[in-house]
Amino acid sequence: MSAPHPLTPEQVTAFYDAHRTVRLYRTQPDGSPLPLPEAHLEAILHAAQRAPTDATAQLYSLIRLTRPEVRAQAAALTNNAHLATASEAFVVCADVRRTARVLELSGRAAGHWPAVAVHFGLGDAVMAGTNLLTAAELLGYQGCWIGGVLNGLDGLLDLLKLPPGVLPFAALTLGLPAEAPPQRPRVPRPLVIHTDEYRDATPEQLQEAVAVMNPIAARGDKPGDWARLLGAYFGVGGGMEGREPHLVAALKRQGLWAGGEEEGTRRPAQPEPTGENAG
Numbered sequence: 109m110s111a112p113h114p115l116t117p118e119q120v121t122a123f124y125d126a127h128r129t130v131r132l133y134r135t136q137p138d139g140s141p142l143p144l145p146e147a148h149l150e151a152i153l154h155a156a157q158r159a160p161t162d163a164t165a166q167l168y169s170l171i172r173l174t175r176p177e178v179r180a181q182a183a184a185l186t187n188n189a190h191l192a193t194a195s196e197a198f199v200v201c202a203d204v205r206r207t208a209r210v211l212e213l214s215g216r217a218a219g220h221w222p223a224v225a226v227h228f229g230l231g232d233a234v235m236a237g238t239n240l241l242t243a244a245e246l247l248g249y250q251g252c253w254i255g256g257v258l259n260g261l262d263g264l265l266d267l268l269k270l271p272p273g274v275l276p277f278a279a280l281t282l283g284l285p286a287e288a289p290p291q292r293p294r295v296p297r298p299l300v301i302h303t304d305e306y307r308d309a310t311p312e313q314l315q316e317a318v319a320v321m322n323p324i325a326a327r328g329d330k331p332g333d334w335a336r337l338l339g340a341y342f343g344v345g346g347g348m349e350g351r352e353p354h355l356v357a358a359l360k361r362q363g364l365w366a367g368g369e370e371e372g373t374r375r376p377a378q379p380e381p382t383g384e385n386a387g
């Protein structure tokens with residue numbers, strides 16, 4: 109059976125063209141979150157649960173953040189203030205604990221597969237979160253994924269009381285936009301869509317991609333430099349190197365580390381990028 113009312117290709121393209129990451133939301137006059145109508149909340153949670161899932165397991169959990177003090181602490185731990193003010197805020201987690209408990213309850217021992225847990229747990233979590241955000245966008249909201257959870261992972265495990273087998277992937281906020289950002293660019297399609305076999309981009313194609321992407325790094329009237337931004341995240345001494353030991357520690361703490369005891373412990377202490385695009 110196909111979709112009840114198939115959209116035209118133009119309508120689908122227009123819908124995805126309207127996507128914007130939004131970090132400033134409309135609030136109540138006192139600055140507290142504007143609640144979603146119950147039917148809207150129900151529809152987006154339903155969408156999250158309709159996501160396909162590996163091996164039928166649904167290896168994810170979403171922690172819905174409602175209490176102002178929990179929202180505020182999550183905002184501080186992740187350096188993303190909109191976690192406190194968005195209409196809805198979630199922490200999207202891989203979760204293999206529930207599956208292990210079902211096995212236990214039925215008298216079966218859970219196997220040892222920490223790498224597979226991370227692989228399919230994060231996959232399931234992303235699919236549920238993406239369904240949720242897309243449903244919200246269909247209802248007229250916008251949102252923001254927050255990879256900044258890696259800035260305060262240990263604190264977040266404590267705050268949300270996440271047991272072994274559960275690992276945050278990212279947070280997700282959504283609400284009615286109180287800002288109108290421009291559409292942000294993407295690299296030219298041949299760099300990400302390959303046909304039949306992987307093809308490395310040529311240096312010219314990479315240069316073209318950088319030129320296309322530069323506006324995403326512009327701040328005010330300062331022109332953007334995407335390669336510089338990528339360097340701040342992924343370069344030597346960049347934010348991702350700073351996050352690496354914290355993620356390894358969290359994987360170990362949650363029983364999801366598949367490497368040896370000594371691996372992954374190098375500790376480059378570097379500042380992490382914050383603010384717009386801090387993700």
Ligand SMILES: Cc1cc2nc3c(=O)[nH]c(=O)nc-3n(C[C@H](O)[C@H](O)[C@H](O)COP(=O)(O)O)c2cc1C
Nearest residue numbers: 127128129253254255256278292383384385386387
């Ligand atoms: C996994 C993930 C993590 C992200 N983390 C953050 C973040 O911590 N803070 C933030 O402001 N934006 C974050 N973003 C939003 C990206 O910066 C944004 O999607 C990107 O710049 C493209 O913009 P667009 O979504 O408006 O097209 C994240 C996005 C993703 C998918």
